Amino acid sequence: MPPITEEFLEWARPPEAAEQGWDEARIKHFEELWRKQELFVAKVKTAFSDVVLGNGVGLLEANAIEDCRDPKKWQEARGKDERDSWEAIPEDALFYGRWALCFTDAEGFRFLIPALMLGDLTGDLDGSVVIHLCNTRDDRFDRLSKLSPVQLEAIIEFLQLFLDDPDAEFHHDAIKESLAEFWKPLLQQRIQEEQSSAPEA
Numbered sequence: 001m002p003p004i005t006e007e008f009l010e011w012a013r014p015p016e017a018a019e020q021g022w023d024e025a026r027i028k029h030f031e032e033l034w035r036k037q038e039l040f041v042a043k044v045k046t047a048f049s050d051v052v053l054g055n056g057v058g059l060l061e062a063n064a065i066e067d068c069r070d071p072k073k074w075q076e077a078r079g080k081d082e083r084d085s086w087e088a089i090p091e092d093a094l095f096y097g098r099w100a101l102c103f104t105d106a107e108g109f110r111f112l113i114p115a116l117m118l119g120d121l122t123g124d125l126d127g128s129v130v131i132h133l134c135n136t137r138d139d140r141f142d143r144l145s146k147l148s149p150v151q152l153e154a155i156i157e158f159l160q161l162f163l164d165d166p167d168a169e170f171h172h173d174a175i176k177e178s179l180a181e182f183w184k185p186l187l188q189q190r191i192q193e194e195q196s197s198a199p200e201a
Contacts, residue, residue, distance in 0.1 A: 029164075033161070037121060040158065040161060041121075043157065045087075051086060051114070052085075052111065053081065053084070053086075053107060053108065054107045055107060056108035057104040058081030058083060059093055059097040059112055060080050060097070061078040061108075062097060062100035062112075063096065063100060063103075066099065066102070066103050086114050091119065094119045098120075098125045101116065104143070106145045109144065113147075113155065114154070117129055127168070130171050133155065133178065134171065136178050136182040144186065153187065160175075162175055
């Protein structure tokens with residue numbers, strides 16, 4: 001997905017739009033997508049505002065687990081991981097660790113997913129997070145066990161944003177399948193679990 005910014009929208013309007021072969025409807029579509037992205041960023045920051053890594057597997061440790069079999073290297077990387085604020089993870093670290101979700105745990109997934117979603121939204125991560133979230137057949141539910149319904153809703157909205165992007169059409173079928181068969185049922189299951197465990201008034 002291209003980074004939809006005010007600067008991008010200015011560039012996408014005439015006369016540059018004519019050079020791209022874009023009509024007014026396509027320009028309006030990008031403007032609406034930009035508004036949705038702005039709302040989504042705010043939603044993610046709210047949904048994951050208090051999330052810390054805790055004792056989870058962070059970005060650098062996950063990279064080390066992927067790269068080598070030496071537990072000493074894992075521990076060295078663990079000591080360097082950002083643990084307090086997912087917004088403080090450097091962009092270049094996110095790019096290098098964009099497959100970290102495959103090697104983290106429940107706390108790490110909850111900590112890393114907001115940073116990785118926002119990075120993928122701007123096109124900096126080459127669609128890798130979308131690919132990971134669509135590859136749910138072998139996903140471990142325990143790795144998603146820390147996600148609240150509001151956080152799951154943010155993941156669903158993230159995938160739906162890519163459905164609105166004509167340039168991400170390659171991913172559309174996989175996104176639709178994962179939403180219908182995995183993410184939306186998981187959200188409903190998590191809501192029911194919370195309702196059943198809530199104390200009676």
